[in-house]
Structure formats: structure tokens, C-alpha cells
Amino acid sequence: MAIILILLALSVPAVTSKGSHSLCLHSTYIKGKTLFPEFSSTLMLDDIVVGQLNSETWTYVPRGNTTNEDDVIDPQHIRMISKYMYDDFEERWIVLDGGNLTDSLKVQQKMILCELLDNDKPGQMITRSSSKGFTTDEMSYLDGKFTYSGTSYKFTYSGASYITQQELKPRLELPLWRHEHLYYPACIKTLRKYFKKRQNQVKKIVKPRVKLIQKANSDSGGFRVSCLATGFYPRHINLTLFRDGQPVSDHEITGGDLLSNGDGTYQMRKSLEISADKHKYSCSATHLSLDNKLHVTLEFDHGEPFKSVIPSVLIVLALLLVFGTGAVIYKYRRRRAASSKSDYSAASSSHSLWMLATYIKGQTPFPEFSYVGMLDDITVMYYNGETRTFIPRGNTTTEDDMFESKIILIISDDIHGQFMDRWGIAKKNLNETDRVIALQKLVVCELRDDGEPGQMITRDGVSGSTTDELRYVDKNFTYQGHLDVSTQLLNFHLEIGMRRHESFYQPLCIKTLKGYLEKRRNQINRKVKPRVRLIQKANSDSGGFRVSCLATGFYPRHINLTLFRDGQPVSDHEITGGDLLPNGDGTYQMRKSLEISADKHKYSCSATHLSLDNKLDVTLEFDPGEPFKSVILPVLIVLALLLVFGIGAVIYKYKRRRAASSKGDYSSASTSEGSIDSKSTHKAEEEVTQMSEALSK
Incomplete structure (x- = not known):
């Protein structure tokens, strides 16, 4: 599987510059009868597979690492991104193809790639989607500029439809922000970490083995001259066929694809169909491992029937190795998960x-x-x-x-x-x-x-x-x-x-x-005990009374508040309230009320809370009600005013009498007193007579 996934990844044209490094996530979705998994995802550093996703268990499996890489990438990230890719593949298949299975294979692919230039500066980032081997959409981000090319659809519950240019612009704003602030920095950061961990692998240089061979072509009756370079690393190579010292034009050449070997190196073959002629053919290769160009002369080869079997055997062995290693890792992780199923000490409640x-x-x-x-x-x-x-x-x-x-x-x-x-x-x-x-x-x-x-x-x-x-x-x-x-x-x-x-x-x-x-x-x-009261007050609307059980100031919020009538819980359908409300200090309150008439039942209330060792029971308190309370304050104010004004009037009259009694001459005090006493006595007798007559009437 590893070889096949690499081939799928390399089927995408090279988008990185020479000397630069790239991190590429490549996902493939296949619908139809095939030996391959429906969904697969591979993460590559340059041309090295650093991890794969097992779509059956949705677990990320590192590949080729010699040290621990847990600090490089979170497997949860890869799994999340792959999940979104898979769901997008599924949605496209259902909406565009109607979810119909035919004899033909339905293949969709998506590639996400970011680049680090040779001066350690971030390069471009590309997201490319394809269907049936053809690119459908491509988004590119470079130097703060975001470009899009392709055919866009909008997917809704009712189906798919084309997106107009007017609709496309606002839809690109969110991907642009995501690329600039999330995807691009995260990809470059991960690329740098992987490069630091795998630089010995990435920087390794292996010289190519180059051969120029000629063999008979049974189909045309002529010959085929092939220049083969194999076993080299890194993958960048320049391979040129010469005829009589002059480069052969590209339109005559077949092949030229870069293919991977089973040992992490690469090969490339360029071929030319010829008849029996007397031209001289040569081949040259330019590679980072070579100081100068490598020139080779023509060799004759009768064919490679035996060698053609070797890649098939290597692929089978690689598949067995991948599945065997995956099975071992899966069983090991399941055992570890079972042994450490719960290392968390749970709280006393959910x-x-x-x-x-x-x-x-x-x-x-x-x-x-x-x-x-x-x-x-x-x-x-x-x-x-x-x-x-x-x-x-x-x-x-x-x-x-x-x-x-x-x-x-x-x-x-x-x-x-x-x-x-x-x-x-x-x-x-x-x-x-x-x-x-x-x-x-x-x-x-x-x-x-x-x-x-x-x-x-x-x-x-x-x-x-x-x-x-x-x-x-x-x-x-x-x-x-x-x-x-x-x-x-x-x-x-x-x-x-x-x-x-x-x-x-x-x-x-x-x-x-x-x-x-x-x-x-x-x-x-933290635990805070509730303050609980059971009160009864008059209800002016109904003319009866309302019995309320109030618990306030408690934490946490879970509480059980119960109203009792003659020792039996009051049924819920009679109760009003019961909502949990926050106080301003981070604690809570709850009130449950019951409408009653003037009866002789006994009411009580109990509260159960985490802060209490036992139930908290409270008895009824009588509240005369708001109407009576509202009269008390005005009455007190009126009485206070009357008292103030009454005392003021008494003091005023007293002072006036004292002032009047001190106006006369103190030398004639005795005469005046006798006269005053005589007049006062006579006046008092008249007032008594009048009062008696009034009472008799």
C-alpha cells in the first residue's frame, strides 16, 4: 500500500522549486470494486512518507521515523483534516454522481502542499482537487495573494449548483483568512519540525546508476534505445538523450516519468524508437550527487523478462510489511488503551x-x-x-x-x-x-x-x-x-x-x-450551603395565600427542593416555580410555591444539597403580606409629622402666654392678681354653665 500511495502522490505534477522542501498531504477516495481502501491519506516530507492514516481505525501511523515525533504533529490534527476531506469526497459523490455505484471506478483526490524555500522563507501553498484524473479546483496562496481556478459548486441539502462570480467572492474570503492565519502558518511550522527531525533522510545524496541500452522492439520490428537512471536521491534529475552529439527533441522521446524504487530512491527512463541506422547514441545525467555530468555509451539488452518480476515481488512484500506492522501497532494501542482506560479521578457528580x-x-x-x-x-x-x-x-x-x-x-x-x-x-x-x-x-x-x-x-x-x-x-x-x-x-x-x-x-x-x-x-x-425559608403570605389576586419554599445562596447548582403538606410531598402539578436562577455572587436560588386557601394543613420544606450532610428541614413562617406592609410606612410617617407639629404648637402657645403675663408693672402685682382672679373665676363659671346646658340638650 505504501508504494501505491507514493505513486498516487507522485502522479501530481511537481510544484516545488529545486532546493526547496515541501510538506504534502495527499488523500484518495475510491468508489467501486477495488482492492484498495475506500479512503487513504498520506503525509510526505519532500518525497519521504512520514505518516499514513489507517482509514479503518482512523489512526495516524508514523513511517520511517528513527526518533519520537510526538512533538512534531498531533495525530488528532491529521485525523480531523482527513475526516473533513472524506466527508467532502462523500458529499461530492452523492450530490454530483447521485450516490450510484456503477462498474466504473469513481476516484477523487485532494492534495494540500506547502513549500519552504532554500533560504528558509515560506513559499507557496496549494490546495488541489481532482476527479477521475482531472484537476477540478485549485487554490494557491503566495505572498499574501490568494488565487482560485476551477469549477465551483455549492452543496446544499437539495443538491448542487454552480456558483456565480458574485457568490464566489464572499465564499473565498473565509478560505483566504484560514490560509493566511491557520493553514499556512501551521503547515510551515510542521514542515520545519519534520525537516529538523528528518534532515538526515532528506539531505541524503545517492548517486544514480545510469545505463544506455538498445533492445529489439517486436511490435515495430525496429529497436528501442533507452536511457535509464536509477537508485538516486533526491528526486530531481536531468536526463538527456543524444543522437550524434545533439539532444533528441522531446516530441520523439517517450517516458520521462519519475518513479519510486522500494528502497526510497528513484528511477527515470527516457526511450527513443529507431530503425536500423548508423547514428551514434549517448546519454547524460545531471544530479546533485554528481560533480559533473555523467555520460554513458550504448549497451545492447535482449530484454528484461526476469527483471520485470522484481518490482511486483517488492510491492507484494511491501504490502505484507505495511499490513503486518499496522496490525501489530493496532493491537498494541488497543492493549494500552484498555490498561489505561480511566486515569481520571472523577468528581462526586457529573x-x-x-x-x-x-x-x-x-x-x-x-x-x-x-x-x-x-x-x-x-x-x-x-x-x-x-x-x-x-x-x-x-x-x-x-x-x-x-x-x-x-x-x-x-x-x-x-x-x-x-x-x-x-x-x-x-x-x-x-x-x-x-x-x-x-x-x-x-x-x-x-x-x-x-x-x-x-x-x-x-x-x-x-x-x-x-x-x-x-x-x-x-x-x-x-x-x-x-x-x-x-x-x-x-x-x-x-x-x-x-x-x-x-x-x-x-x-x-x-x-x-x-x-x-x-x-x-x-x-x-467549592460548596456553599443554602439558606432555606418557608413563608406564607397573602395573595391579593386570588384572595387566598401562597406558601413558598425559597433556597438561596447555594453552590453547586444541583439541589433538591421539596414542599410537604401534612408530611406528604406536594405533587408537581400543584407547584409553580422551581426554576434555577443565578445570584450576582456566583451562587444560585430556587423557589417553589403553592397556592392555598385558609386551611389547617401543616406545611414544611426540605432541601438536599452537596454541602449538607443531611436534609435541611424548615417550618412555616407567617408573612402578613405585601398589602399590609405597604400601609405601615405611610402611617408611621403621618404619626411622626403629627407629633412634630403638635409639640411645636404647644411650645409656641406656652411662649406666648409667658410673654403676655410679663407685660404689666411688677409694683402693682397684688392688685392686678386680685382683679384677674375675680374675672377668671366669673369666666370659668359661665363656661361650665354653657357646657351643662349643651349636655342636657
Whole structure:
């Protein structure tokens, strides 16, 4: 298989410059009856295979390495990229070919290549797609310029259609940004790492063995002169046939293809058909291993029936070696996985990692695209789609090693692209108004209390209403939603979704979840006891009463709150409330209420929480109700005002009387007093008489 994959990779015309180095990922997809796997992917440094993907197990297998290369490339990256390639191949086959199997083979290929020039400066990056041996699309990125050539289709649930130039331009903006900020830097970085590890292999120089031979051609009755150079490395060579000292023109030459040998070296053959003539033929080769040109003279060869068997034998041996090594590695890894199935000490309850993405269209101060990441109920990260930046939240230590930012950026851009496509479809059914339209996506993965992955949910919504939901749990994949597509196309997309969840999304989510649990252990494991009250207050609307059990200030959020009537739990259909609400300090509250009339039942409430050793039971407190409480304050204010004004009036009258009594001359005090007493007594008698008459009436 290794030999065949190399041949497939080398069938792509050389795109790198002499003296430069390249990293190339080459994938092939075959539909039809064939001995080869449906999907294969090979990673090559120049012309050395450095790794292959086993499409049956979706595992990356290094090739030809003499040292550990775990720090060079993450196998998860190769697997993710290969998965996307495979899904793209499948979608093209179903949409363009109708998913029909015929006797002919359907072959699609994709090549991704980046180049490092001989001055250690990044060169070009090329992404090329082909079908049935013909290039269909090619994207090239060099010196900040992005070019595209080919025939483009847009794939939707309803089929494929050509993309107009107007539609093509915005669709190239996202690939351009990805190439510039993600693919290109990552490819060059990986290329440099591989070159450092494999430079002894890459820089090796092996001289060619060159022969010029002539043999009879039974078909034409003439002869064939062939110049053969073999066993050389690196692959760049210049091979020239001469006739009477002059180069033979290219249109007369056959062959000239570069082929690989089984030992990592290469060969090239150029041939010329001749009749019986007296010309003199020679051949020259120019190669990095040679100081000067190598000239050879003509030799006669009766044919190579025996030698033609050797490459076939070598291919069979290579295939046996590849499959045998793959089987050993696969069994070894399965044993290791079984022995270390769970090295994670699970928490006392399940935990989850949430990602809520929002895409907003309309006049709003918020960014068009953003999302938040949450560990359980703690916000751990925020992503701003306008600046494409991640902002950690609530961390006390660095979390740069939590996840590969390039992978998260790729996923973020994919979600953003999905939103843009969904908006393009949704706006056709919406009136152009000033109202804000919000598209949302929720992705949740769960880690059970036994340390095993739980369910994973992907949910889409429009303006607060759920439209689609994908649920993956225990290798079972279910879909709920409304897609107006054929059953075949729906099953195809569900199969792709299941594979992505099983091999990439869930493992990545669980890995990140475990990492955050390790980093945020103190925050997640903190426990705050709830404050619980059971109160009864008048309900002005119904004329009865409302009994409410309130628990507040607790963490974590999981709590069991139960209302009892005469010692028996109140049924749920009688209860209102029960929603979990956040407080401003990072804790939570929950309230459950029951409408009652004036009765003689006894009510109680119990709370169960991780912070409590036992159930917390509380008894009823009476609350006179808001209507009565609202009167108390105004009454108190009125009484206070009356008291202030009353005291002021008494003091005022008292001062006036004292001022009046001190106006006269103190020398005639006795006479005046007698006169005053006489008049006062008479006046008092008159007032008493009047009051008596009034009472008698």
C-alpha cells in the first residue's frame, strides 16, 4: 500500500522549486470494486512518507521515523483534516454522481502542499482537487495573494449548483483568512519540525546508476534505445538523450516519468524508437550527487523478462510489511488503551462543558458572531467573532495549554460559516424589517461521575426556538428536526455527523472538559450551603395565600427542593416555580410555591444539597403580606409629622402666654392678681354653665 500511495502522490505534477522542501498531504477516495481502501491519506516530507492514516481505525501511523515525533504533529490534527476531506469526497459523490455505484471506478483526490524555500522563507501553498484524473479546483496562496481556478459548486441539502462570480467572492474570503492565519502558518511550522527531525533522510545524496541500452522492439520490428537512471536521491534529475552529439527533441522521446524504487530512491527512463541506422547514441545525467555530468555509451539488452518480476515481488512484500506492522501497532494501542482506560479521578457528580454560539442580524451593539464557553455553570472563556480572539474568564492560572487554538479557530469559523449559510436560507422567508434576528447553536458534552463520557448534544435555534437537535450517547446517534430532504441525503448527513461526533467532537470536548476540571478544581469543588425559608403570605389576586419554599445562596447548582403538606410531598402539578436562577455572587436560588386557601394543613420544606450532610428541614413562617406592609410606612410617617407639629404648637402657645403675663408693672402685682382672679373665676363659671346646658340638650 505504501508504494501505491507514493505513486498516487507522485502522479501530481511537481510544484516545488529545486532546493526547496515541501510538506504534502495527499488523500484518495475510491468508489467501486477495488482492492484498495475506500479512503487513504498520506503525509510526505519532500518525497519521504512520514505518516499514513489507517482509514479503518482512523489512526495516524508514523513511517520511517528513527526518533519520537510526538512533538512534531498531533495525530488528532491529521485525523480531523482527513475526516473533513472524506466527508467532502462523500458529499461530492452523492450530490454530483447521485450516490450510484456503477462498474466504473469513481476516484477523487485532494492534495494540500506547502513549500519552504532554500533560504528558509515560506513559499507557496496549494490546495488541489481532482476527479477521475482531472484537476477540478485549485487554490494557491503566495505572498499574501490568494488565487482560485476551477469549477465551483455549492452543496446544499437539495443538491448542487454552480456558483456565480458574485457568490464566489464572499465564499473565498473565509478560505483566504484560514490560509493566511491557520493553514499556512501551521503547515510551515510542521514542515520545519519534520525537516529538523528528518534532515538526515532528506539531505541524503545517492548517486544514480545510469545505463544506455538498445533492445529489439517486436511490435515495430525496429529497436528501442533507452536511457535509464536509477537508485538516486533526491528526486530531481536531468536526463538527456543524444543522437550524434545533439539532444533528441522531446516530441520523439517517450517516458520521462519519475518513479519510486522500494528502497526510497528513484528511477527515470527516457526511450527513443529507431530503425536500423548508423547514428551514434549517448546519454547524460545531471544530479546533485554528481560533480559533473555523467555520460554513458550504448549497451545492447535482449530484454528484461526476469527483471520485470522484481518490482511486483517488492510491492507484494511491501504490502505484507505495511499490513503486518499496522496490525501489530493496532493491537498494541488497543492493549494500552484498555490498561489505561480511566486515569481520571472523577468528581462526586457529573460535569459538563458548554458552548453557546450566537449569530445576530440587525441593529445591535453586540458582535455579529460570538460564543461563550462554560464549565458546568462557570464561564471559562469568551470568543469575539469580530476580532477572532479568545478571552479567558475567571482563571487564576494560565490556561494556554487547555486546547489547540488553531483547532478551535477552525471549528469557530466552521460554525460561523454554518450560521452564514443558514441566514442566507432563512432571510428568504423573513420580511425585511428592523427587528433583530438571532441564530444560536448549543454544544454540550458531559462527563459522568464514573469518569466515562456521557451524552453530547448539538442544538440549533432561531430567535429562541429550537429547530434541530443532534444527540449522541453510548454510540447511539439521534436527530430531531425538520429537514425537507430525501431519506438518502438525510442518512448521509447523519452518518457524517455520527462519525465526527464519535472520532473527533466528543473526544476533543471530553479532553478539554477534563483539562478545565483540573485547572478549575477549586472553583468547581467549592460548596456553599443554602439558606432555606418557608413563608406564607397573602395573595391579593386570588384572595387566598401562597406558601413558598425559597433556597438561596447555594453552590453547586444541583439541589433538591421539596414542599410537604401534612408530611406528604406536594405533587408537581400543584407547584409553580422551581426554576434555577443565578445570584450576582456566583451562587444560585430556587423557589417553589403553592397556592392555598385558609386551611389547617401543616406545611414544611426540605432541601438536599452537596454541602449538607443531611436534609435541611424548615417550618412555616407567617408573612402578613405585601398589602399590609405597604400601609405601615405611610402611617408611621403621618404619626411622626403629627407629633412634630403638635409639640411645636404647644411650645409656641406656652411662649406666648409667658410673654403676655410679663407685660404689666411688677409694683402693682397684688392688685392686678386680685382683679384677674375675680374675672377668671366669673369666666370659668359661665363656661361650665354653657357646657351643662349643651349636655342636657
